[in-house]
Amino acid sequence: MGKIASTLFLGFVLTIFSAPSSLSALVGKALRLDGVDDFVETPDAPDLRNGAPIADEEMVVPPSAKSGSGADGKSPHQAPGRDWNPDSYRGWERRWDAGMANAWNIEPDGLMGRYNRVEGGYLAWNLPRTYHSGTGLANYGEVGYSLGQEEFSYRAGAEVFSFYKPANAEDNLVTVGGELHDLTDTQDGWVLTEEENSFNAALFRRDFRDYYRRTGWSIYTGHNFGGSLQVTGRYGWDEFSSLSNSVDGVAFDNRFTLDAFRRNPAIDDVQIRSLRADIQLDTRDKRHDPDQGWFANAMFERAGGVLSGDAEFKRYLGDLRRYQPVGRGTRVDMRLRVGTANGRLPSQFLYDLGGLSTLRGYGFKQFSGDRMVLLNAEYWIDGDAYWQHRAMPMEDMAMGVFFDMGSAWFADDAQNSFDRLDYLVNQPPRIEEDLDLKKSFGFGIKLGDSRLNIARALDGDGQGWAFSARFGRTL
Numbered sequence: 001m002g003k004i005a006s007t008l009f010l011g012f013v014l015t016i017f018s019a020p021s022s023l024s025a026l027v028g029k030a031l032r033l034d035g036v037d038d039f040v041e042t043p044d045a046p047d048l049r050n051g052a053p054i055a056d057e058e059m060v061v062p063p064s065a066k067s068g069s070g071a072d073g074k075s076p077h078q079a080p081g082r083d084w085n086p087d088s089y090r091g092w093e094r095r096w097d098a099g100m101a102n103a104w105n106i107e108p109d110g111l112m113g114r115y116n117r118v119e120g121g122y123l124a125w126n127l128p129r130t131y132h133s134g135t136g137l138a139n140y141g142e143v144g145y146s147l148g149q150e151e152f153s154y155r156a157g158a159e160v161f162s163f164y165k166p167a168n169a170e171d172n173l174v175t176v177g178g179e180l181h182d183l184t185d186t187q188d189g190w191v192l193t194e195e196e197n198s199f200n201a202a203l204f205r206r207d208f209r210d211y212y213r214r215t216g217w218s219i220y221t222g223h224n225f226g227g228s229l230q231v232t233g234r235y236g237w238d239e240f241s242s243l244s245n246s247v248d249g250v251a252f253d254n255r256f257t258l259d260a261f262r263r264n265p266a267i268d269d270v271q272i273r274s275l276r277a278d279i280q281l282d283t284r285d286k287r288h289d290p291d292q293g294w295f296a297n298a299m300f301e302r303a304g305g306v307l308s309g310d311a312e313f314k315r316y317l318g319d320l321r322r323y324q325p326v327g328r329g330t331r332v333d334m335r336l337r338v339g340t341a342n343g344r345l346p347s348q349f350l351y352d353l354g355g356l357s358t359l360r361g362y363g364f365k366q367f368s369g370d371r372m373v374l375l376n377a378e379y380w381i382d383g384d385a386y387w388q389h390r391a392m393p394m395e396d397m398a399m400g401v402f403f404d405m406g407s408a409w410f411a412d413d414a415q416n417s418f419d420r421l422d423y424l425v426n427q428p429p430r431i432e433e434d435l436d437l438k439k440s441f442g443f444g445i446k447l448g449d450s451r452l453n454i455a456r457a458l459d460g461d462g463q464g465w466a467f468s469a470r471f472g473r474t475l
Helices: 002-016 021-032 194-204 428-435
Strands: 110-116 120-127 135-146 151-164 172-185 212-225 229-242 271-282 293-303 313-327 330-343 351-353 367-369 371-382 397-409 438-447 450-457 465-471
Touching: 110 194, 135 172, 194 465, 351 371, 351 397, 371 438, 397 450
Parallel strands: 367 397
Antiparallel strands: 110 120, 120 135, 135 151, 151 172, 172 212, 212 229, 229 271, 271 293, 293 313, 313 330, 330 371, 351 367, 371 397, 397 438, 438 450, 450 465
16 A cells, blocks of 8 residues: 555656756766666765754854845844844755755745655655744654555654854854654655655656665753854764665656665664763854855764764764855866764664766765765856857756865774874875775756766776766865
8 A cells, every 4th residue: 555655656756856857868968877786885974953963954053143044035133022034044954965945945844745765755744843932842853654664754843942143153053953863764854855856756767766664752942143154062862773665666767777675774773872972163154156266074973982872983074065166157166075083883874975966977885884984076067157248049058077086995903093094194195095086977958957077986896887867066
């Protein structure tokens, strides 16, 4: 019954996550050649989310903090105690998926749906955090049903919040809250958006995320300074369990569709009790399509020891991005992402590289380990701005080149958090040799919100030319 319902649900998914037919064909052709068939089945790196490790999320933006945060594109600055525009705060719980809330800027408010190989069709009702006064109680949550698994999921939380405004400063926000949850989770939110993944799964049997069940609770406190800096601390108690594929259907078979979904990998079924700290700095001029600014995230988590639980480890993850205009209609985007650990990481927290958004000239998740370093650099020419005074029709079109370099490996000494990573600072000449850095380069074309990338590895480990089609930004 679940498989039949999930197949019927595909029509709903495609209605929500529709794209032009020409783009659908382009996506299919690109995915046919993206190397996902050579997938190495290991889970991915943890995302930077303000909470238990689910997926990345947007920074809180108090009313006066940023321009363009209101529904009209202007700063909805109002004095504490007034009924602020709730649209300004829906970004708090958004998933920070490759720099965008989602592919089409659809708010996860009210009825929502997705499709993947584990849940099949998933229907849910989502209540985002909103703040209507200077001080109060904010509720948030989600309840949904998986047609493939034939079971419910939920997340319910509440927090006490208070805005305050220091002299000659922007609005600050302090929160204290708690959450209960029993849900299907992933560590792959930073690789591609949920909408993009649902589209690929529903049309091509290509699910680029790995999943597990996470059941438990957490308490947390956060402090946001003027919409640019946020610090959060959290205690979490979670049971992790493996999940299997529950469906194999697509909307309709076509020449780009795989014969079957790849298997969802097993994880370490453990109880984890941990303390986690997150810090995020955001100076981007625009959230969803930035032209200038910094975006930095850092996370530290400690599990086990005096906290008890089945796993004992420390893990560290940092992500630094720079968006830099370099001339009329030209921009450089750069990202440095580094992950490490101390002790044995559960398999669901291992770091994977290769394919989409990482090392684009290699197979999907071709490299895995408990240590990781990744550098991405892109140079883009915006057709509208660069050729604005010429007779060349380049409306809503951009062209770019990119370079990727990185490595994922298992440390020789699991207790040494900086195993080989100290070469980045202390012994630069040995970096390439000792880290076994993989490199790829490529070209991209942007048409509206869609991008087509072609990439090639610079050594013998690649798969030849690799194509990928994306919706929205990749960095």
